[in-house]
Amino acid sequence: MATKLRARRHRRVSPTSESRLAQWTLIGLSLLFMGVILVLPLYAVFHEALAKGIGTFFAAFAEPDAQAAIRLTLLVAAIAVPLNVIFGLAASWAIAKFEFKGKAFLITLIDLPFSVSPVISGLVYVLLFGAGSFLGPFLKSYGIEVLFALPGIVLATIFVTFPFVARELIPLMQDQGTGDEEAALSLGANGWQTFFRVTLPNIKWGLLYGVLLCNARAMGEFGAVAVVSGKIRGQTTTMPLQVEMLYNEYNATAAFALASLLALLALVTLVLKSALEWRFGDEVAAAER
Amino acid sequence: MEVRVANVRKEFDRFPALHDVSLDIRSGELIALLGPSGSGKTTLLRLIAGLEMPTAGKIFFGDTDASEKTVQERNIGFVFQHYALFRHMTILENISFGLKVRPRSTRPPAGEIRRRAMELLDLVQLSGLEKRYPNQLSGGQRQRVALARALAIEPGVLLLDEPFGALDAQVRRELRKWLREIHDRTGHTTVFVTHDQEEALELSDRLCVMSQGKIEQVGSPDEVYDHPTSPFVFGFIGDSSELPVTIENGEVWVGGRAIGIPAHDTPTGPARLYFRPHDADLIEADASMAGVVTASRRVGGTRRVELEVGGDGHKVEIDLPFDHPAGEKTRLSFRPKRWKLFPAA
Numbered sequence: 001m002a003t004k005l006r007a008r009r010h011r012r013v014s015p016t017s018e019s020r021l022a023q024w025t026l027i028g029l030s031l032l033f034m035g036v037i038l039v040l041p042l043y044a045v046f047h048e049a050l051a052k053g054i055g056t057f058f059a060a061f062a063e064p065d066a067q068a069a070i071r072l073t074l075l076v077a078a079i080a081v082p083l084n085v086i087f088g089l090a091a092s093w094a095i096a097k098f099e100f101k102g103k104a105f106l107i108t109l110i111d112l113p114f115s116v117s118p119v120i121s122g123l124v125y126v127l128l129f130g131a132g133s134f135l136g137p138f139l140k141s142y143g144i145e146v147l148f149a150l151p152g153i154v155l156a157t158i159f160v161t162f163p164f165v166a167r168e169l170i171p172l173m174q175d176q177g178t179g180d181e182e183a184a185l186s187l188g189a190n191g192w193q194t195f196f197r198v199t200l201p202n203i204k205w206g207l208l209y210g211v212l213l214c215n216a217r218a219m220g221e222f223g224a225v226a227v228v229s230g231k232i233r234g235q236t237t238t239m240p241l242q243v244e245m246l247y248n249e250y251n252a253t254a255a256f257a258l259a260s261l262l263a264l265l266a267l268v269t270l271v272l273k274s275a276l277e278w279r280f281g282d283e284v285a286a287a288e289r
Numbered sequence: 290m291e292v293r294v295a296n297v298r299k300e301f302d303r304f305p306a307l308h309d310v311s312l313d314i315r316s317g318e319l320i321a322l323l324g325p326s327g328s329g330k331t332t333l334l335r336l337i338a339g340l341e342m343p344t345a346g347k348i349f350f351g352d353t354d355a356s357e358k359t360v361q362e363r364n365i366g367f368v369f370q371h372y373a374l375f376r377h378m379t380i381l382e383n384i385s386f387g388l389k390v391r392p393r394s395t396r397p398p399a400g401e402i403r404r405r406a407m408e409l410l411d412l413v414q415l416s417g418l419e420k421r422y423p424n425q426l427s428g429g430q431r432q433r434v435a436l437a438r439a440l441a442i443e444p445g446v447l448l449l450d451e452p453f454g455a456l457d458a459q460v461r462r463e464l465r466k467w468l469r470e471i472h473d474r475t476g477h478t479t480v481f482v483t484h485d486q487e488e489a490l491e492l493s494d495r496l497c498v499m500s501q502g503k504i505e506q507v508g509s510p511d512e513v514y515d516h517p518t519s520p521f522v523f524g525f526i527g528d529s530s531e532l533p534v535t536i537e538n539g540e541v542w543v544g545g546r547a548i549g550i551p552a553h554d555t556p557t558g559p560a561r562l563y564f565r566p567h568d569a570d571l572i573e574a575d576a577s578m579a580g581v582v583t584a585s586r587r588v589g590g591t592r593r594v595e596l597e598v599g600g601d602g603h604k605v606e607i608d609l610p611f612d613h614p615a616g617e618k619t620r621l622s623f624r625p626k627r628w629k630l631f632p633a634a
């Protein structure tokens with residue numbers, strides 16, 4: 001706020017044409033960049049999906065395989081996101097409110113999925129649960145299939161998406177410190193009451209924000225899931241995998257129809273995220289203060 | 290309730306924040322923990338609260354050993370320096386929190402909780418603000434809400450950590466007076482931390498001066514101010530002047546000259562003389578200290594001059610009437626009418 005005011009005053013005092021030129025050049029460049037990189041492809045997706053008319057577009061969703069893919073994607077997200085919420089809460093709680101050895105290491109570890117290629121993330125599970133591993137055959141003898149089945153897809157998705165909630169909450173919780181929790185305890189609240197009545201309300205918007213991002217990624221993940229899924233049509237293909245398979249079979253309309261659904265998800269996420277920031281901006285700011 | 294801190298030691302990762310501290314807090318008194326930054330005041334307060342556990346030693350509430358009890362079981366009211374109000378709750382919800390989280394068997398009915406919260410709001414003079422949120426209040430108002438919230442659970446002991454630390458001088462003074470009134474009205478045993486000696490002297494029944502993780506002196510404001518038992522306390526509370534001296538023949542000597550102060554109880558040899566600037570009298574006698582004015586400034590209704598005493602460049606401060614003609618380089622003879630001798634460190 002203060003800097004904004006100062007900047008405005010500064011501009012009034014010396015409105016040099018160079019700075020304005022630089023300003024417009026920068027804005028123009030970023031708009032151009034976003035247009036080429038983001039908007040154009042998005043337009044292409046919807047254009048291509050609707051190219052053969054609305055009927056063909058909807059027919060693509062009537063396919064049993066497409067429906068299975070949508071169901072699988074929703075199921076995976078429904079399992080992975082809540083688990084990552086719990087994990088993210090626990091990790092950020094531990095990191096923000098306690099001092100312990102290896103804390104810096106844990107923070108680095110949480111970032112690992114961001115720095116590792118998703119393909120590698122998938123391969124890790126192939127190594128862990130594949131036919132040549134110890135765990136794979138062991139679990140198989142009990143009738144539990146991990147690889148090329150739902151558990152593998154869920155595991156890979158969890159791995160890829162687990163930083164989102166934690167990364168959102170750690171700075172927020174660190175900033176808030178332990179004062180409110182201590183106050184609640186001193187007033188006689190037990191651990192659960194303190195968590196649900198004090199901690200959770202303090203972080204709810206940050207948490208929702210993290211969940212949104214986590215969910216978007218969970219539904220859209222391709223690389224890691226591709227490695228562990230085995231791509232069994234109608235069984236282990238998620239939406240992104242299905243899109244790729246359709247595309248490889250030159251079924252562009254169906255591929256883009258499904259892709260448009262994913263793009264729509266991205267747009268909805270964006271809108272919700274902006275709405276959160278806009279509607280609760282001051283509350284988030286208050287929480288961060 | 291009485292609180293007895295018995296030989297408590299507290300270490301953080303081997304760093305001793307408190308060494309063997311013992312303190313008896315009387316029922317119903319208002320006691321201040323005073324000391325410089327890092328002396329362990331907050332640590333001692335948090336130990337009493339149960340927000341920290343002692344490395345060694347015990348803490349008694351009345352006759353019961355509270356050392357092993359959790360903060361919830363101790364039934365204390367804690368007021369934090371930065372308020373720690375719940376920002377997503379209204380003022381009324383903040384104040385009722387402690388009653389609402391009680392187990393069903395001891396929780397008053399909702400109407401009763403509301404009535405009590407409103408009563409407390411009235412006590413802290415904030416009636417009408419119950420629907421506001423903490424960020425809609427001024428710092429002083431927030432601190433009063435924090436106090437009301439702590440009082441709501443009817444605590445056995447009220448603990449305040451620099452309650453007015455974040456407020457400006459004017460509001461501080463008002464709240465100070467007001468806290469004293471509340472204390473006199475409610476009669477809670479109250480411990481408050483401050484590093485403002487004026488606040489401690491004015492507000493407390495007794496004060497406990499701390500330094501480097503130890504208690505230096507405990508006593509009434511008058512006792513501590515008039516009879517400091519250690520050089521630290523003398524230097525920390527009130528203004529003071531200090532001078533290295535020698536004890537010989539039961540007398541105090543400065544720069545090879547007896548200054549007319551008897552010292553029968555102090556062992557012969559080097560010592561340190563402490564006195565207050567306003568206790569220095571100008572006298573025309575051989576048995577006195579002599580110094581040359583090196584600086585002078587106006588303090589309220591008096592003039593405080595800095596004198597160089599003896600040949601070693603030691604400086605002391607004394608107070609003169611503001612219209613005293615002494616200027617730079619003026620030579621003055623003086624002798625303190627009250628003083629304290631401590632063995633040389």
Ligand SMILES: Nc1ncnc2c1ncn2[C@@H]1O[C@H](COP(=O)(O)OP(=O)(O)OP(=O)(O)O)[C@@H](O)[C@H]1O
Pocket residue numbers: 301302304305306324325326327328329330331332333484
């Ligand atoms: N959680 C902690 N971990 C490590 N050291 C600590 C911790 N809390 C306090 N200390 C140390 O213990 C000593 C006493 O701290 P304490 O907070 O009690 O001081 P204080 O008298 O309240 O000071 P201030 O007036 O600055 O608040 C300090 O040296 C501090 O660094």
Ligand SMILES: [Mg+2]
Pocket residue numbers: 330331332482
């Ligand atoms: Mg402190």
